[in-house]
Structure formats: C-alpha cells, structure tokens
Amino acid sequence: MRYAEGDWKLLVLRAYKNWDFPKGVVEPNEDPLDTAKRELFEECGYSASEWRHLTTLHPGIGYSNERIELYLARGITQAERKLDEDEFLEVMHVPVAEAMMWIRDGRITEAKAVMALLWAEKLLRKEW
DSSP states (O other): OOOOTTTOEEEEEEETTEEEOOOOOOOTTOOHHHHHHHHIIIIISEEEEEEEEEEEEOTTTTTOOOOEEEEEEEEEEEOOOOOOTTOOEEEEEEEHHHHHHHHHHTSOOOHHHHHHHHHHHHHHTTOO
16 A cells, blocks of 8 residues: 555554653563554554564664664554553544654654654655
8 A cells, every 4th residue: 555645644642741652661571572562552452463663773872782673553453451550641543744744843752753753654655
C-alpha cells in the first residue's frame, strides 16, 4: 500500500502535556520486540498483527550502553488497557501528515518519538 495523506494514522499517547508513542524498558532476558508488544497492549490496549523493526539507536555512545529499538506496528486491534496505577495516558489516532506537523510546531519534542515518526514516515512513503 502506498502512503498518501490521510491513509495512515498513528497511535499516539499524551502523558500530561507531552505527545509520545508507547515505550518501555526491556526486562531482563526479554526480547525487545516482546517489550514493544507488551507496552502497546498495556499502555494503549492494542495488539498488532504485523511488526517491523525500524532501527536501533544508541543515544549515548562513549558513556552509555543504552540501546533503543524502534518498531512499527500495523494491523492493530483494540483490546483492554492495563495501565499502571500511576499512569494517566490519553490515546489518539493521528494522521501521519498531522503528526509530522506536530514535530515542526514543537508539540512532539521527545527525541525518541521524533526519530520513530521520521523513520515510519519514510517507510510509509516507500522512500527507504
């Protein structure tokens, strides 16, 4: 399927005043894809039939061994959310073109979310 404005919508979260995507910490001996699946379900109440690894980021080369895995989930279906007691998250479906404007306008500023959106947008346009 080709990307065209309005064809693709992203599942975004708002925690307090910040827009972001589902994310979480990889538990010991957990596969990063399993973490992504778990967080999509727990934070958003969705599961996906198709997963694509976008990239691996290393935000602190030279002083940290942190690794960030970005995934694109497709074929999502809604289930029941399982938020932690201290989580208050709003879930929205936003067209890709609108989310890209949110980066430009400064509504999405969290670095991992910006990178994930830029990668997803390039793939959906079949530019990568």
